[in-house]
Amino acid sequence: MTGKLSTPFTELVGVEHPIVQTGMGWVSGPALTSATANAGGLGILASATMTYEELEQAIIKTKQQTDKPFGVNMRADASDAKARAELLIREGVKVASFALAPKKELIAQLKDNGVVVIPSIGAAKHAVKVSSWGADAVIVQGGEGGGHTGPVATTLLLPSVLDALGPNGIPVVAAGGFFDGRGLAAALSYGAAGVAMGTRFLLTSDSSVPDSVKQEYLSRGLQDTTVSRKVDGMPHRVLNTELVNALEGSNGARGLAAAVSNAVKFKAMTGMKWSTIARDGLAMKKAGDRTWQQIIMAANTPMLLKAGLVEGNTHAGVLASGQVVGMIEDLPSCQDLIERIVLEACERIDALAALRK
Numbered sequence: 001m002t003g004k005l006s007t008p009f010t011e012l013v014g015v016e017h018p019i020v021q022t023g024m025g026w027v028s029g030p031a032l033t034s035a036t037a038n039a040g041g042l043g044i045l046a047s048a049t050m051t052y053e054e055l056e057q058a059i060i061k062t063k064q065q066t067d068k069p070f071g072v073n074m075r076a077d078a079s080d081a082k083a084r085a086e087l088l089i090r091e092g093v094k095v096a097s098f099a100l101a102p103k104k105e106l107i108a109q110l111k112d113n114g115v116v117v118i119p120s121i122g123a124a125k126h127a128v129k130v131s132s133w134g135a136d137a138v139i140v141q142g143g144e145g146g147g148h149t150g151p152v153a154t155t156l157l158l159p160s161v162l163d164a165l166g167p168n169g170i171p172v173v174a175a176g177g178f179f180d181g182r183g184l185a186a187a188l189s190y191g192a193a194g195v196a197m198g199t200r201f202l203l204t205s206d207s208s209v210p211d212s213v214k215q216e217y218l219s220r221g222l223q224d225t226t227v228s229r230k231v232d233g234m235p236h237r238v239l240n241t242e243l244v245n246a247l248e249g250s251n252g253a254r255g256l257a258a259a260v261s262n263a264v265k266f267k268a269m270t271g272m273k274w275s276t277i278a279r280d281g282l283a284m285k286k287a288g289d290r291t292w293q294q295i296i297m298a299a300n301t302p303m304l305l306k307a308g309l310v311e312g313n314t315h316a317g318v319l320a321s322g323q324v325v326g327m328i329e330d331l332p333s334c335q336d337l338i339e340r341i342v343l344e345a346c347e348r349i350d351a352l353a354a355l356r357k
């Protein structure tokens with residue numbers, strides 16, 4: 001490959017290219033993560049949908065498939081977050097990535113033991129907060145991004161975070177809507193230290209998502225995602241499938257009926273006990289102002305995502321996706337993808353430099 005891009009992010013993490021494959025529940029397992037790592041990017045295992053034991057196995061498997069640095073994404077609010085952090089330390093995992101802001105003590109515990117801490121954030125004030133708590137870098141996800149997402153587009157969120165952190169701030173990795181070398185060159189021009197991509201890596205030959213589901217994604221255009229609150233009560237960018245449209249178009253009794261009907265399907269599919277569903281639902285109802293429909297869906301969200309992304313059930317499942325799905329037309333390997341993105345970014349940067357007189 002000709003051309004190389006060295007940034008504060010590549011220096012911090014010790015990877016060849018300023019490209020991150022984000023942690024995606026049910027999608028980024030050992031195969032995708034190690035393929036990204038072997039291609040010189042930072043691969044991140046998604047552990048929010050894994051038990052502790054599954055995460056332990058996934059780390060071991062990833063280490064068997066690569067000797068390059070990789071990361072683990074986890075929920076900062078998981079009841080066993082401390083134990084998972086200890087596992088990362090014990091296994092020598094290079095990067096801890098978090099979906100929500102981790103506590104100061106958790107950041108300190110990881111950093112003191114040589115783990116690089118990179119939370120994902122959706123607002124400038126959160127970047128400032130985690131930076132003051134010692135985070136080493138942040139991933140900033142704009143509203144275009146897949147999965148749980150915020151309302152502000154990457155083009156505005158990214159400069160707002162960079163401004164808030166100041167010229168000597170921690171490295172910022174831009175996410176939400178990236179798929180090619182033009183995007184990487186643009187992000188670097190803003191002052192970011194790299195890009196992170198979810199949907200683009202889901203659509204590679206190395207991702208374990210069933211081929212029929214990949215084809216469903218590839219057939220979608222730029223306007224074929226919806227930010228729905230009706231899946232689990234939080235804004236969640238997903239493909240606008242029949243199920244999502246039914247939920248979005250419904251209210252009150254109809255919505256509750258749709259949620260219950262899905263709960264019945266997924267109870268049958270997963271063997272989850274009604275008592276577990278009811279217990280989780282009551283706890284959520286006490287904790288917030290979500291409707292019963294949202295609570296039933298929230299309890300099922302991991303299973304709805306699993307049905308779509310693992311079992312290939314595009315009708316009954318939920319398929320998280322960024323708007324960028326409308327720009328993606330192929331299924332390259334991680335190696336080919338990363339190579340072509342870096343090459344194109346270098347070409348763009350050279351072309352821009354040539355504009356100067």
Ligand SMILES: Cc1cc2nc3c(=O)[nH]c(=O)nc-3n(C[C@H](O)[C@H](O)[C@H](O)COP(=O)(O)O)c2cc1C
Pocket residue numbers: 022023024025027046048049073098099120141144145146147148175176177178196197198199200202319320321322323324
């Ligand atoms: C299928 C899917 C699953 C995701 N799961 C998670 C997750 O478990 N944890 C997390 O922090 N972010 C998750 N995300 C968000 C991504 O990590 C990433 O921030 C986002 O996809 C970036 O936007 P892009 O899709 O435009 O590249 C998920 C995204 C997708 C598409």
